[in-house]
Amino acid sequence: MKTVGAVLWEPGTRSGWSVEEIELDPPKSREVLVKLASSGICHSDDHVDTGDIPLGWGPILGGHEGAGVVVEVGPDVTDVEVGDHVVLSFLPSCGKCRMCAAGVSQMCVMGGGVLGGFAPDGTHRIHARGQGVGPFSYLGTFAPYVVAPLDSVVKIDADMPLMPASLIGCGVPTGWGSAVYAAEIELNDTVVVLGVGGVGMNAVQGARHRGAKNIVVVDPVASKRDVAKDFGATHAVADFAAAMELIAQMTDGQGADRVLITVGVAGPEIVEQANQLTRRGGVIVLTSAAPVLQRQVEFDLFTFAMSGKRLQGTLYGSTRSRLDVPLLTDLYKRGELKLDELITKTYKLEDINEAFADMRAGKNIRGVIVYDD
Ligand SMILES: NC(=O)c1ccc[n+]([C@@H]2O[C@H](COP(=O)([O-])OP(=O)(O)OC[C@H]3O[C@@H](n4cnc5c(N)ncnc54)[C@H](O)[C@@H]3O)[C@@H](O)[C@H]2O)c1
Ligand SMILES: [Zn+2]
Ligand SMILES: [Zn+2]
Incomplete structure (x- = not known):
């Protein structure tokens, strides 16, 4: 045709x-x-x-x-x-x-x-x-x-x-699943979502479903920060420095339990920032695509190993289409997913x-x- x-x-x-x-x-x-x-x-x-x-x-x-x-x-x-x-x-x-x-x-x-x-x-x-x-x-x-x-x-x-x-x-399961499955957010966690576009906004919804206590979004765009509150964000800041200050206050200097990277284009800088925001034993989830030819990240391997942190990649937010597409439509119809x-x-x-x-x-x-x- x-x-x-x-x-x-x-x-x-x-x-x-x-x-x-x-x-x-x-x-x-x-x-x-x-x-x-x-x-x-x-x-x-x-x-x-x-x-x-x-x-x-x-x-x-x-x-x-x-x-x-x-x-x-x-x-x-x-x-x-x-x-x-x-x-x-x-x-x-x-x-x-x-x-x-x-x-x-x-x-x-x-x-x-x-x-x-x-x-x-x-x-x-x-x-x-x-x-x-x-x-x-x-x-x-x-x-x-x-x-x-x-x-x-x-x-x-x-x-x-x-x-x-x-x-x-794509966007909804990728973001939602990044929080629910890949990050394995737990009740009362402090979570940071870096970048709240079509994917990140659903990571916020996923964090809320898992019962996170603090959901801090970081995005340079003011309108995204405002809207994120409707999706469940408890705090919204414009940049990394403000996020570091806020997370330090919230966690007594320990760092966030889970940090999700959902910016438009990933690169070494955002991975390093996520690492700094994450507490010992915490989880960093990398959902964003980086330029395919980007091969190097500055990483202190000794400290990483001794910190017990996990850097977790995720495809499709680790969702399974035949299980999660019906689940997400159901959550929508029940008014639990925007x-x-x-x-x-x-x-x-x-x-x-x-x-x-x-x-x-x-x-x-x-x-x-x-x-x-
Ligand atoms: N892993 C997967 O399976 C999968 C699936 C779908 C999309 N993706 C990737 O996820 C990423 C996000 O996609 P999207 O459609 O939501 O993009 P988008 O453009 O809608 O949203 C990106 C957001 O990141 C913000 N941002 C940019 N730089 C930032 C920074 N330094 N700090 C904080 N926020 C920043 C932007 O303002 C924007 O709100 C893309 O890289 C996309 O390719 C991955
Ligand atoms: Zn997509
Ligand atoms: Zn198969």
């Missing part, structure tokens, strides 16, 4: 997104065609434009945070049918590999190929200007229709509104470059592309 999509022809060159006609093939074996309601704009999409995540291939159809309705199923599709409402997970889960069987489906072997430039079977479903286009995360939600692998699709109840559901494709409030502004697909400019300027918690007919 012919539709439109936002394509990066030269990833890594900050060329911006070109909204143009694309051709989608019909779904093949174990694939479905989904008509999207909306797509969130995650900072990870920007990394392929800036080159912080160098792809080594192009063109790419961006977007990996979507929800919609199944409109066509390919051969061998048993789990969902036409008319089902689904969230598209930015990480697939095959259900059969060792990692899936071990209950860590965010580490599914299929995940290794999500930025490989093809559908899981190594061919293209998307075409533009007469050539194949690779998808972001096997998806490409910057188009009103997506041919998605069944392993990336999670069915949700039809009474779950689709626009907030789209954020459960999703609508994450959406600062909606955009039409043709205004996608404005949406990215707003993200970089710190204007949005989440910008969302809305598709109409």
Whole structure:
């Protein structure tokens, strides 16, 4: 079918997104065609434009945070049918590999190929200007229709509104799970969240669910600091120096129990800051993507070992899509997870470059592309 999509022809060159006609093939074996309601704009999409995540291939159809309705199923599709409402997970889960069987489906072997430039079977479903286009995360939600692998699709109840559901494709579980699963926040903990955008704001919600006593957010943008209080932050400061002072007061100089890094682009400085904010025996969670070629961090290894701290990486906030997508929609319906409030502004697909400019300027918690007919 012919539709439109936002394509990066030269990833890594900050060329911006070109909204143009694309051709989608019909779904093949174990694939479905989904008509999207909306797509969130995650900072990870920007990394392929800036080159912080160098792809080594192009063109790419961006977007990996979507929800919609199944409109066509390919051969061998048993789990969902036409008319089902689904969230598209930015990480697939095959259900059969060792990692899936071990209950860590965010580490599914299929995940290794999500930025490989093809559908899981190594061919293209998307075409533009007469050539194949690779998808972001096997998806490409910057188009009103997506041919998605069944392993990336999670069915949700039809009474779950689709626009907030789209954020459960990446940012919400990544932030929420960073706090709940990766940091293993405990009752009464003092927690610091560094950077409260679309991911970090959900880390704040996760910290609140776990019963943290103090949730200190650090963000240079005043509006983010204000909004963070509605999501459960107890304190908000603009920079590292203010955070150090506050945490020292709160903890009698001991340091925070858990520190989560959810800034737009990670680097050595933020990891060092997180380390300084963390108490002995505490946990630092690194959720943010750093530029792939960033290899060095100044780290006092002796003190690190003797401090008993843990530096924990996390993919998808260590959530498992088939378990946590239904859990998060349920929490939303029970009024225990804010999703609508994450959406600062909606955009039409043709205004996608404005949406990215707003993200970089710190204007949005989440910008969302809305598709109409
Ligand atoms: N690990 C994963 O599986 C995973 C999944 C999704 C996103 N990510 C990554 O998470 C990061 C956050 O994504 P997002 O969509 O929330 O980005 P975003 O741009 O919406 O939010 C980033 C926030 O960090 C703030 N910030 C920037 N520098 C800061 C600093 N030095 N101190 C404190 N705050 C600072 C910004 O003002 C902004 O509010 C990105 O690097 C993204 O690629 C990782
Ligand atoms: Zn994302
Ligand atoms: Zn698997």
